[in-house]
Amino acid sequence: MITDGVRVDGRKLDELRPTKIEVGVLERADGSAYLEVGGNKIIAGVYGPRESYIRRLLEPNTGVIRCRYNMAPFSVDDRKRPGPDRRSSEISKITADALRPSLMLENYPRSMVDVFIEVIEAEGGTRCAGITAASVALADAGIPMTDIVVACAAGKVDGEIVLDLSEKEDKEGEADLPIAIMPRTGEVTLLQSDGNLSEEEFSKALDLAIDGCMQISEIQKEALKNKYLESME
Amino acid sequence: MITDGVRVDGRKLDELRPTKIEVGVLERADGSAYLEVGGNKIIAGVYGPRESYIRRLLEPNTGVIRCRYNMAPFSVDDRKRPGPDRRSSEISKITADALRPSLMLENYPRSMVDVFIEVIEAEGGTRCAGITAASVALADAGIPMTDIVVACAAGKVDGEIVLDLSEKEDKEGEADLPIAIMPRTGEVTLLQSDGNLSEEEFSKALDLAIDGCMQISEIQKEALKNKYLESME
Amino acid sequence: MITDGVRVDGRKLDELRPTKIEVGVLERADGSAYLEVGGNKIIAGVYGPRESYIRRLLEPNTGVIRCRYNMAPFSVDDRKRPGPDRRSSEISKITADALRPSLMLENYPRSMVDVFIEVIEAEGGTRCAGITAASVALADAGIPMTDIVVACAAGKVDGEIVLDLSEKEDKEGEADLPIAIMPRTGEVTLLQSDGNLSEEEFSKALDLAIDGCMQISEIQKEALKNKYLESME
């Protein structure tokens, strides 16, 4: 799938897919963002901090985050049955883990921040896209944060370490390494890896994914700045 | 299905199916009624007002009504799987909406009136039959009411507007218009319409359905009177 | 399946399968036991008395027992789907009923004793094996008890009343009569019977099952003694 360093969709090995972020796309949600990356279309919405109505989740000394990653039935080639499945439950959990370190919820005991990620169309890399969109939506909602978490994957295709796998590359490639970081400190808040990688390849892929995150981080900041400027006008 | 103004089951266009109501058929329920109309056999039972054990339904300033419309597995040609489905959930909801305006529950804050409608045998028009029976059961339970709600359908079969569709007419006819009214004021508390009707046809069907309701209302009152007289003896 | 008073697995009519009990096999559970009888492998674990977190089960004047009988998916010939089914729900209920009379929970109001029975491998008679193991686990957990409940089945195979049916005998035999008793008083705390028995046959089978229980009761006591002696050393 790679010829002379060029990938099937014409990208270079270390090139991201075209990425676009729009802030504040929903009226009801306290914060929201729309993200397109390649063929992915994602909407993230945030409610809260609000009183936790789920007693089992409530913590007496801090607010908590709850995430729900959800794919629209029409977002994939073969219609997906509505409702959660095992894959989406796992992604919801690790998305919450990925976002939590950036949030300052100590002043919101017994409250809950709800993050809803709706995948409108999926084309490889929706978990990273969802985290990237969700962090922008959290900022839009005015939740106190130390950083805007950003996510991106690297992987191995045709023996090469490449950035931001497309759906085709993810399916037919050898390995996929989605990560999320807090760009200010470089700390990793999400990391998964599927497929065989040598220690050296893993290290190279991790570096490349971090690079990708840093690039997307700029697009996040730009989008938030635009919204802020708009609201100034 | 109509020949010279006579329907397949021998009825005239504006004729109800034979209808029979019996009050107080259950011992445990606070109120109950049994209704037969055509081949339909329905039992309605009422409990309450009783303390609401479902916190989410509780209202601080008034009692609430909860309905459950349920078909016995043997009530239809092809055995129905037990438990609620989407159709019965919708009917449960609109039945509660249809009955609620007649109930005076202001003196029962934080309480619940439960209406259970069991369809023992179904032959077209069970939602109307259920509402008609339930309202009698509510009266039997001594729930304060401004009126006894009554329901009946009109529809369009072979191009004609007819009253109280049978199962066969409902399946093969062009339109079905089930309504419920409070007979004292003529106000409509349930209205659905399925199938294409011109504005004029709709108006005619609505009038006919109201006529049907008024006839059934007499049967309801007669049944309640009989029970009352019995209990006097 | 019986030739000259000898069964297919070589046992006599009134002979138990080889039975082995080990006490205290789990670290987290407050009490536990492992039981092998024939090809059955059962682990029982007990937690409690602990605060009842299930409000609907709580009783103000006494502790309650809750049982869960569960088969591992790999415990039977055709893989069993994980989770409760109707059979395991019924066994869970009658197991709780069988154990409850031996427990002195009056001093633990609003609390719950949880008994978990895991069938690791099944070869006929798991419900009795589960009860026998669970009662040992309850003793291991230090729950105050008047007696160690013990269970065993008798049945009818090839016209003969036999003790402790194997899987093959249970499937191909004529009747199965699992019981549980409190050996000190001989009182019966579980009794089921499936398959046609004359009054006389029933009475004979009941006597034989009680005999079996008395034998297994000795194995239970031995196992508990061994554990106690061990803990002394």
Next chain:
Amino acid sequence: MKIIPEITKESIKDLIGNNQREDGRTIDQYRDISIETDIISKAEGSAKVKIGGTKVIAGIKLQVGAPYPDNPNLGVLMTNCEMVPIADPTFEVGPPNEESIELARVVDRGIRESKMVDLEKLCVEEGNHVWMIFIDLHVLDNCGNLFDACELAVTAALNSTKLPTASIGDDGLVIDKENTFDLPLNEKVVMSTFVKIGSEMVIDPSLMEEDVSDGRLNIGVTEKGLVCSMQKGGMGPLNKKEILDCVNIAISKSSELLNLIK
């Protein structure tokens, strides 16, 4: 959970101690029983049973389906019981709880273990097509002793069931609903249920007797007088004599119950 005043509890127990009951019966006497069959036109068999105020309906639906692989020439029986909340203020909406599962399974075992229905005659084409018998119980009014009422309703409904003629033609399965015959039964089954109150075993308990009782014993008996299924329920233990006495009474009561099914 029903809370019965301690005083009522005591007075019921005292009565029972004198072989008397709150409704005037003796301890081995049933309430009035009535059975109506063929009450549901859309079901191939049906019956409504009343025992005192208790009311249940059993409906039988038939369908041709595939047999179980290990029994390729046997029809299939399935029993389901809905303890719908109309029947009792303590019944809840939702999936069947332990009580209704136990009820359905005990009733089902009575039918199944006695081999009441001749499943071998329900085979249409070995390995491919057999009759499936769906038994659905609908409990409408719980005034005690649902077990006996349900078993009686099922037996009466099965006894009234008409089976269409099914055969294999050139184009596969043919079902002729015009030509029906009686569902083939080997023998009928009834159940007698006892509860222990104080030191007595009481037949056909009322709701209040159930509430004050310590243990329960269901005994299914066939037309030939064989015990075909039993279940002890409830937390109170029973001694051997109590069990054997109940078996004896259940066998003698069975003909009385069987006579009610025409």
Next chain:
Amino acid sequence: MKIIPEITKESIKDLIGNNQREDGRTIDQYRDISIETDIISKAEGSAKVKIGGTKVIAGIKLQVGAPYPDNPNLGVLMTNCEMVPIADPTFEVGPPNEESIELARVVDRGIRESKMVDLEKLCVEEGNHVWMIFIDLHVLDNCGNLFDACELAVTAALNSTKLPTASIGDDGLVIDKENTFDLPLNEKVVMSTFVKIGSEMVIDPSLMEEDVSDGRLNIGVTEKGLVCSMQKGGMGPLNKKEILDCVNIAISKSSELLNLIK
């Protein structure tokens, strides 16, 4: 449940009494409506509809499957609606509740009862293969009147749907995704929803208007001006004149709405 201050409630009602609304509309006026189609490449048809702040997406997925036995030559329609919790702080995670079931069923009946989709043309091989149309609604932002937005989204999505060519070859079913044609429609359908506030019936209610209203009336109208589906919702009763007036307005509004679908 939303708690609206009594004073806001009164002010909305007072405005309506004067044929005015909080957002400046008249009582028979819709908010701004926009429709975008073909927004999901992976769906065979799709549309995003905004009515004021309300936003919904409808996606159409196609699949060849078995017809219902009683309609062996008809395609199959299935409508599902997800009121996902992103759209409204009161929506909850979990299986569809009564509200979303009602929404999906009312929208579905509008499509189905009008015979909008020509299901007979969706038969590939009678009795074996027909097209199944999965209509999925995804509600993203609830600012009131989901019914009309959803019906409009479904009609626009179906109107944009491309059907692959399906045929029966020697080796069975062949689907040619290169050669597509328009999904065959008989006629389009739109819906107008009214709520009763005080003594007025108000079209296209905002969220706040829904919250203060006493009853709701959904009216589906076909391109030919026929009423194809109606549903009264909510606890307040309606009188006959109110119903007939709404039918009349819905029929006249329908052409306005239909014009938005190219």
Next chain:
Amino acid sequence: MKIIPEITKESIKDLIGNNQREDGRTIDQYRDISIETDIISKAEGSAKVKIGGTKVIAGIKLQVGAPYPDNPNLGVLMTNCEMVPIADPTFEVGPPNEESIELARVVDRGIRESKMVDLEKLCVEEGNHVWMIFIDLHVLDNCGNLFDACELAVTAALNSTKLPTASIGDDGLVIDKENTFDLPLNEKVVMSTFVKIGSEMVIDPSLMEEDVSDGRLNIGVTEKGLVCSMQKGGMGPLNKKEILDCVNIAISKSSELLNLIK
């Protein structure tokens, strides 16, 4: 949720800071591990693994079924994990929660992504019949580090699995349970799990160490020393050096773990 006294928490962290642990291990040392295989006669493969007090059983059941349409010549793997409540007082009865789903999926990916099982050799007849491998994990005693115990149990169970001979005869599928052969494996996989306590990454955490930790890292390694699956869990972030160090340690630990599987 477990509440650990602040003082215990501090003392565990202090120990770890000095490269010591409550049970005397160093931070890169496993507890005692034991593996027993072929413990379930009714399963085609099985293993019981103990790591310290943690006990899990893996059972392998085989069945011939239809392949996925997009992989007509590949066998099918399915992994399920039951965190049954016997294993831990905080585990609850009910459908799998996020924790047990994550556990099952991480273990599954270790097996799947490494291509440990040679799925191509599990094809009986392309497009129609392939072997389906049901991997069921039963957690019996949770004393920490379920991930490594489960992965080890699955690998050992698969390594002990006997596959019957399946072939296509004149009358279709024939399964010969007498002639079995070893399940075809490409290479074995093990997992090492680390948690972050203070500023240290600690291998094979005990339950108490899990409870005081800030983040978790699972690393699956193949026999060839390749990283085949990783998962970060928990709310604490990890820095790049910590991740790379753990990968290095996991690779060197893998041969130690693999040696335990005969």
